[in-house]
Amino acid sequence: MANQHKEAILYLVNNHHKNIIKTAYYFVSNMQDAEDLSQDVLLEILRSIGHYKKDSSLNTWIYRITVNKSLDHLRKQKRRNIFQTLGSFFIDDTKGKIKSNNEPSMTDSTNDDREKRKILDAAVNSLPQNQRIAFILSKYDDLAYKEISEIMNLSIPSVESLIHRAKMNLQKKLANYFSEYAKDIK
């Protein structure tokens, strides 16, 4: 293998790999899947580096590929998505206790933690796609609106509006979920 390739691989892995995994993880909610996805992302970057245009930073380009690969992955596994049941709760406003998929060996506090994550993941996953992307890049990746606007190819006000709407939707979904009397509010 040419040395340039090895150097490019080392450079990408040392400088960008962890961020790629973490971003993918925020979208797919599973570390193993995120790690597998990160390898696809790196290969895609190495294969298409010739198409990369300097009008966006390498970082922006990498985020864009990572988000796209993660969304592809989610689409592919949608049917066997463990959050599907929960997701339909938020979409259909169907009420009911959340079934826990936890292993029996888990402690109560871990169960509680997993439960909270599931509730939040399901609510975030039920957001319209652009709201979800903007929200995750902002709240999980902690990126500035400007960076998000470059990654998503949108204006900064559009990104602000997406994040605002995402928050409005999320608090409504969560409030409905937590309200014992969700039926009465509808």
Add this chain to the structure above:
Amino acid sequence: MQKTLNNPGCVFVRDNLFSYQEKKLSGEKNQKFEDHLNTCKRCRELVLNFQSVSSSIDARRADEPNPFIQTRTIQKIESELERGNMPHFTFSKRILQPLMLSTIILTAVVIGLALGKQVDSEFSSNLSRQNGIQVMKSDLYITDFTDEDNAFFDNH
């Protein structure tokens, strides 16, 4: 029940869960929010539940990948690329232009030699036929990194 939940105070709390948590409410609105919490048990529970669930954002952010993943990934990518999936560096303008230039120079040198002329022009003194081939070879490996990324390669 409906009456309670449609109470303007309850609606205000429900509409401002994020703003309250992110401390983005104005002083007056923050006061209104907390005044309502003092009088409404259900909203107090809602706020606690909301904060508890949204704190799992921080929990997720704290999760770290497998520490050995980098080594495994480098191995996997190298083997993937060696199995014939080499990245093809596309012949973009930025690669084609220097490549064509080297070809033209090389051709000029070859023609010059073939005509039996003395090789003493500025061009050919710098660029022997071998050099021309070297230029072509290195041009094939031009990659499109940003300046910051190029700085990395320059140091190696």
